[in-house]
Amino acid sequence: AQSVTQLGSHVSVSEGALVLLRCNYSSSVPPYLFWYVQYPNQGLQLLLKYTTGATLVKGINGFEAEFKKSETSFHLTKPSAHMSDAAEYFCAVRKSNTGNQFYFGTGTSLTVIP
Amino acid sequence: DSGVTQTPKHLITATGQRVTLRCSPRSGDLSVYWYQQSLDQGLQFLIQYYNGEERAKGNILERFSAQQFPDLHSELNLSSLELGDSALYFCASSPSPPRPEAFFGQGTRLTVV
Numbered sequence: 001a002q003s004v005t006q007l008g009s010h011v012s013v014s015e016g017a018l019v020l021l022r023c024n025y026s027s028s029v030p031p032y033l034f035w036y037v038q039y040p041n042q043g044l045q046l047l048l049k050y051t052t053g054a055t056l057v058k059g060i061n062g063f064e065a066e067f068k069k070s071e072t073s074f075h076l077t078k079p080s081a082h083m084s085d086a087a088e089y090f091c092a093v094r095k096s097n098t099g100n101q102f103y104f105g106t107g108t109s110l111t112v113i114p
Numbered sequence: 115d116s117g118v119t120q121t122p123k124h125l126i127t128a129t130g131q132r133v134t135l136r137c138s139p140r141s142g143d144l145s146v147y148w149y150q151q152s153l154d155q156g157l158q159f160l161i162q163y164y165n166g167e168e169r170a171k172g173n174i175l176e177r178f179s180a181q182q183f184p185d186l187h188s189e190l191n192l193s194s195l196e197l198g199d200s201a202l203y204f205c206a207s208s209p210s211p212p213r214p215e216a217f218f219g220q221g222t223r224l225t226v227v
Binding site: 036041045046051104106107 | 116118147149156157159162169170172204206212214215216217218219220221223
């Protein structure tokens, strides 16, 4: 079975500071990896995804994530936090793109301090 | 806008009642997923349909059922509702391979009183 672990259910950063949200996964094969963002009272929005190829993936709103197979990690970063980045962030894994379900982490709530 | 439409947005109902949540996936997406999100349980996978067939089942209660119709829209039926069923219910759809991502609707907030 696959699982996703997000370290830190709550992360606070100052505006302009580096954002680092951690995600580790367990999988017997290299999976597809995703980060989603959820703003209050809204659905989940895809930030970025890793499928194959380049391990550093760039997404929307200045976010990027790096797939590290040796560490089974897919941490999300952004060089400079904005107030608008305050939201819940979910890491997810999918074993293949042919019908398998998505496994989500428990989420990390990001607070940006002015 | 993800292209996934869920109705209704809000639903308030009494314990013991039955409700139906509706989801229209993005045009052309064959896979539909249902998730339940609550404060204490997080995002829980309920069930997946692919082109009308049940593909995977998660933590879905026996009181809950779903189906996907020939036009690919899906419905989640919740019956004998309990207070603990109050949650956000999300539908997501996924494109055909090779794209692996899922797109989520805005959710239906169910409140059981």
